Amino acid sequence: MNPFLSLKHYYEVPKYPAIELRAFTHGLMPRSVPAMMQRFTEDWQQQGVDAWNHIPNHWKSDSSEQVGWWNLPEYLADAFIAPMLGAPAGACILLPNVHAAITSLMTCDHLFRHRKTVVVSADAFPSVLFPIQQWAALYQLEIRLIPTDTDGFCDQDSVYAAIQADTALVFLSHVGFTTSEVLSHTFLREVAKKIHQIGGLLVVDGYHATGAIPTDIDGMEADLYVGGLLKEASGSTGNGYLYIRPGLDLKPRNAGWFADAAPFSFNTSPAWHPTVRRRFMGGTTAIAPLYHAIEGLKILLEVGIDLVRAHTLALTAHAIDHIKALPITLRSPVEPEKRGPMLILEMPHADHMCHYLKKHHIFTDSRKGNLLRLAPFVWNNQTEIDQTFEFIGDTLKSKSYLHTSFQLEGPVT
Numbered sequence: 001m002n003p004f005l006s007l008k009h010y011y012e013v014p015k016y017p018a019i020e021l022r023a024f025t026h027g028l029m030p031r032s033v034p035a036m037m038q039r040f041t042e043d044w045q046q047q048g049v050d051a052w053n054h055i056p057n058h059w060k061s062d063s064s065e066q067v068g069w070w071n072l073p074e075y076l077a078d079a080f081i082a083p084m085l086g087a088p089a090g091a092c093i094l095l096p097n098v099h100a101a102i103t104s105l106m107t108c109d110h111l112f113r114h115r116k117t118v119v120v121s122a123d124a125f126p127s128v129l130f131p132i133q134q135w136a137a138l139y140q141l142e143i144r145l146i147p148t149d150t151d152g153f154c155d156q157d158s159v160y161a162a163i164q165a166d167t168a169l170v171f172l173s174h175v176g177f178t179t180s181e182v183l184s185h186t187f188l189r190e191v192a193k194k195i196h197q198i199g200g201l202l203v204v205d206g207y208h209a210t211g212a213i214p215t216d217i218d219g220m221e222a223d224l225y226v227g228g229l230l231k232e233a234s235g236s237t238g239n240g241y242l243y244i245r246p247g248l249d250l251k252p253r254n255a256g257w258f259a260d261a262a263p264f265s266f267n268t269s270p271a272w273h274p275t276v277r278r279r280f281m282g283g284t285t286a287i288a289p290l291y292h293a294i295e296g297l298k299i300l301l302e303v304g305i306d307l308v309r310a311h312t313l314a315l316t317a318h319a320i321d322h323i324k325a326l327p328i329t330l331r332s333p334v335e336p337e338k339r340g341p342m343l344i345l346e347m348p349h350a351d352h353m354c355h356y357l358k359k360h361h362i363f364t365d366s367r368k369g370n371l372l373r374l375a376p377f378v379w380n381n382q383t384e385i386d387q388t389f390e391f392i393g394d395t396l397k398s399k400s401y402l403h404t405s406f407q408l409e410g411p412v413t
């Protein structure tokens, strides 16, 4: 366990003793966020509409780079998302969410002119799967939805085999949201090579890898990589991102006026912006979320994603040691290289357990009544893992969580 990684002081933590294990949903708020939001209101107050063109560079105060609300989605993506992915400047952009990115991609109907199938692993998140299904119906595409294997993991052989000469796009999750399985760069690269041979594209959803798993976009050879900053990256809502491989020419038909090459020229026929990433912009950008987008990622990049990964692997390994001694089934991979930042545990009445834990200030989440989800992160330590699993062990033994009457709360995102 790395003692250096006790990063609690960078985040707002509850005032009372609590163990926050929900990095997989909405990471803790970085301490710097209130000041950043204050800067948003000050910029608005002091610059008014001119803030679109110029504001102080709150993100890199020692930099002379020109920042304004207009270029913020590109600027922040170049300054923070690109380094996280090992991508060059000009390839990434911040967008409201993954759904917006995938929907825009699916409106690039030229991708489907000669290729009529898309391959999707069934563990794709609904923000990916739903737009694919909707647009595929419109274009009369065949969706090859590859079922997961009996353990719920991506069936890699079947995905690979399903890519045929008529395949336009392959969609894979870098980290599966139902199991936390990590797909290796090696496998993703093999898929990329196969789809490239026939002129199609590989699209990777990296939401649960963002800020948590070292990612080398060149190493995986993905054509598009989407994700968001809400979870481990603690960027809160409204902040997804998209990487587009340089040289790829895409023209999403749902583009808005921010995708116009000359948005202020009263054009009745807008022209495509020469920069491909700008074509994925729709209408006027929601600026306020951009002020909190990067605060968490900045912490993680400064520490180094390798170190973050080593820390979470150590914590989840320690959790697994506890789990082995308890009547709980692990639904996430045991192998470190395949194990993402989240652990999914199967137990009867997991929803009751989740609620009982919450009453005792241990924060997890439950799904489907029998799955407990938790993700220790940079604000957690080994002692908290011990406390959590000792408490779960005692609770399972006493069955006290089953005897408490309560109203189930809704799940978290």
Ligand SMILES: Cc1ncc(COP(=O)(O)O)c(C=O)c1O
Pocket: 096, 097, 098, 099, 100, 125, 127, 173, 175, 176, 177, 205, 207, 208, 228, 240, 413
């Ligand atoms: C794998 C994955 N992709 C995407 C999302 C979020 O999608 P969106 O940004 O459209 O809300 C999530 C959220 O839970 C997710 O787990």
